[in-house]
Amino acid sequence: MQNDIVAALDIGGTKIAGALVDGRGRILVRAQRATPSQEDGDTVMGAVQSVLGELSADSLWGDVRALGIGSAGPVDASKGTVSPVNVPGWRGFPLVERVRALTGGLPVTLIGDGAAITAAEHWQGAARGHDNALCMVVSTGVGGGLVLGGGLHAGPTGNAGHIGHISVDLDGDLCPCGGRGCVERIASGPNIARRALDDGWLPGPDGDASAAAVAVAARAGDPVARASFERAAQALAAGIAATATLVEIDIAVVGGGVAKAGEVLFTPLRKALDDYATLSFVQDLRVAPAVTGTDAGLIGAAAAVIAGAAASEAAVSG
Amino acid sequence: MQNDIVAALDIGGTKIAGALVDGRGRILVRAQRATPSQEDGDTVMGAVQSVLGELSADSLWGDVRALGIGSAGPVDASKGTVSPVNVPGWRGFPLVERVRALTGGLPVTLIGDGAAITAAEHWQGAARGHDNALCMVVSTGVGGGLVLGGGLHAGPTGNAGHIGHISVDLDGDLCPCGGRGCVERIASGPNIARRALDDGWLPGPDGDASAAAVAVAARAGDPVARASFERAAQALAAGIAATATLVEIDIAVVGGGVAKAGEVLFTPLRKALDDYATLSFVQDLRVAPAVTGTDAGLIGAAAAVIAGAAASEAAVSG
Numbered sequence: 001m002q003n004d005i006v007a008a009l010d011i012g013g014t015k016i017a018g019a020l021v022d023g024r025g026r027i028l029v030r031a032q033r034a035t036p037s038q039e040d041g042d043t044v045m046g047a048v049q050s051v052l053g054e055l056s057a058d059s060l061w062g063d064v065r066a067l068g069i070g071s072a073g074p075v076d077a078s079k080g081t082v083s084p085v086n087v088p089g090w091r092g093f094p095l096v097e098r099v100r101a102l103t104g105g106l107p108v109t110l111i112g113d114g115a116a117i118t119a120a121e122h123w124q125g126a127a128r129g130h131d132n133a134l135c136m137v138v139s140t141g142v143g144g145g146l147v148l149g150g151g152l153h154a155g156p157t158g159n160a161g162h163i164g165h166i167s168v169d170l171d172g173d174l175c176p177c178g179g180r181g182c183v184e185r186i187a188s189g190p191n192i193a194r195r196a197l198d199d200g201w202l203p204g205p206d207g208d209a210s211a212a213a214v215a216v217a218a219r220a221g222d223p224v225a226r227a228s229f230e231r232a233a234q235a236l237a238a239g240i241a242a243t244a245t246l247v248e249i250d251i252a253v254v255g256g257g258v259a260k261a262g263e264v265l266f267t268p269l270r271k272a273l274d275d276y277a278t279l280s281f282v283q284d285l286r287v288a289p290a291v292t293g294t295d296a297g298l299i300g301a302a303a304a305v306i307a308g309a310a311a312s313e314a315a316v317s318g
Numbered sequence: 319m320q321n322d323i324v325a326a327l328d329i330g331g332t333k334i335a336g337a338l339v340d341g342r343g344r345i346l347v348r349a350q351r352a353t354p355s356q357e358d359g360d361t362v363m364g365a366v367q368s369v370l371g372e373l374s375a376d377s378l379w380g381d382v383r384a385l386g387i388g389s390a391g392p393v394d395a396s397k398g399t400v401s402p403v404n405v406p407g408w409r410g411f412p413l414v415e416r417v418r419a420l421t422g423g424l425p426v427t428l429i430g431d432g433a434a435i436t437a438a439e440h441w442q443g444a445a446r447g448h449d450n451a452l453c454m455v456v457s458t459g460v461g462g463g464l465v466l467g468g469g470l471h472a473g474p475t476g477n478a479g480h481i482g483h484i485s486v487d488l489d490g491d492l493c494p495c496g497g498r499g500c501v502e503r504i505a506s507g508p509n510i511a512r513r514a515l516d517d518g519w520l521p522g523p524d525g526d527a528s529a530a531a532v533a534v535a536a537r538a539g540d541p542v543a544r545a546s547f548e549r550a551a552q553a554l555a556a557g558i559a560a561t562a563t564l565v566e567i568d569i570a571v572v573g574g575g576v577a578k579a580g581e582v583l584f585t586p587l588r589k590a591l592d593d594y595a596t597l598s599f600v601q602d603l604r605v606a607p608a609v610t611g612t613d614a615g616l617i618g619a620a621a622a623v624i625a626g627a628a629a630s631e632a633a634v635s636g
């Protein structure tokens with residue numbers, strides 16, 4: 001499998017990206033369409049078909065042995081269906097079956113986008129060489145995925161690692177998911193910005209009230225802006241510590257737009273982790289920024305296929 | 319391995335139990351000593367030696383192929399050492415090496431007690447047939463273990479599944495572990511009793527102020543007693559939901575003394591789980607009482623050996 005080529009799809013609420021990826025994780029061909037996220041399911045599928053059409057027109061397509069999909073969730077890998085929150089036309093949409101039909105019966109692997117980014121970080125990023133890792137994206141939402149025992153742990157439905165929706169504050173604010181005090185409800189970019197505004201932070205003359213603007217203010221020493229990042233860091237630390245305590249990980253990789261705040265986030269995060277990761281077997285837990293960039297979803301979808309194939313080959317020849 | 323016999327040790331702060339167990343999980347021979355928990359390390363080891371001496375005097379000992387240890391934690395399976403909180407004479411104590419030396423070099427497998435109980439419930443109890451499960455003990459403390467992908471997930475150091483020390487209340491009360499708002503700090507027996515007393519519950523004429531007495535009062539309709547169990551149930555639900563959201567489990571098995579309260583605990587637990595297990599892939603999560611009893615630690619230590627041997631044989635012959 002190492003020298004073969006796989007196809008990858010990264011399905012999000014904004015764009016549908018596709019690529020042909022080689023065994024070393026290099027993107028050889030790429031295609032992209034905007035997601036017609038508010039249209040009916042067949043129209044959205046039309047954009048996927050268009051991406052696949054462009055990829056399959058390439059001369060390398062004949063070498064493609066399998067296809068991986070990383071999709072915004074929830075997904076159900078056991079049924080091959082997806083129900084992305086921001087694509088209402090797809091509810092239990094049979095994406096695997098439809099993609100398989102369009103590609104002449106290629107084997108198709110589906111995982112959630114958090115698992116895909118995790119697979120990418122494990123293959124080429126900050127989690128490389130770590131057999132047990134949590135990888136997170138802290139952005140408009142908070143997502144994640146797990147590497148356990150040396151391999152991606154996507155879970156039976158492909159959704160494992162959903163750290164954004166574990167409760168770290170059981171009496172806390174209601175979360176759109178229906179829960180209370182979820183990590184995302186405290187630590188996402190919009191919640192960092194909202195909390196800063198609620199507590200009296202004033203945006204600059206450009207009116208930018210985003211988490212990135214709060215980060216600039218925090219870096220300049222604004223105490224309210226700093227406090228909002230510290231609260232986010234505390235929630236992330238509680239969630240990361242819970243994950244380590246439950247499954248034993250030795251590194252937590254944090255990426256996404258909010259992680260771009262840098263030490264404004266990472267310094268209080270490491271400090272808070274000392275408060276929550278207390279048991280002996282989690283005390284050496286490290287936190288590192290993510291390395292892979294906007295192609296992480298594509299690389300990770302490819303990685304899931306390649307790792308799956310490698311596991312099958314090991315089972316056959318082992 | 320199925321027809322062979324394994325030896326098992328269950329090491330706790332109160333007793334050190336040993337047994338010879340057959341491939342169907344039947345205990346054929348057993349031995350037990352009180353744990354001299356406040357003595358020096360060699361004296362504690364003397365009790366282990368005495369248990370092993372009794373087991374090895376049996377004619378079945380010649381059929382023993384391997385030995386499993388489930389120990390109060392923290393343990394470090396990667397180093398073969400144990401540091402049980404309630405046995406101060408053992409800190410980083412090389413239990414695996416010492417047991418191996420006493421048994422003529424038998425292969426020894428070490429796991430934490432939460433993992434051992436989980437292995438027992440997966441083999442013979444309520445988690446049987448479930449490929450992804452959380453098993454918990456709610457008692458003086460709160461412990462647990464995980465089954466993932468059909469097998470015990472003990473983690474690199476044997477401590478995975480420590481659900482008692484994940485924070486579900488990041489601003490909550492300090493826990494003896496050093497964290498805040500841990501599940502154990504809210505849901506353990508002593509905390510259920512303490513909260514009921516603090517809120518005005520009065521023990522009966524016998525003066526029994528244990529969680530079991532609070533359960534009796536709750537069953538009789540005492541609102542303060544009921545509220546204390548409901549708060550414990552809420553913390554357990556948040557922890558169980560977090561586990562399901564992180565690793566995908568389809569059943570949570572709850573045992574231990576507090577679980578003996580029955581519906582006083584399980585009814586609010588199931589209700590609270592609806593509040594915290596909100597994402598589509600965790601909504602079918604079930605909660606069930608544990609089935610295995612006081613022998614769970616021994617059965618689970620044996621199960622870990624037998625499952626490990628089965629995995630090795632599969633790798634060799636697969």
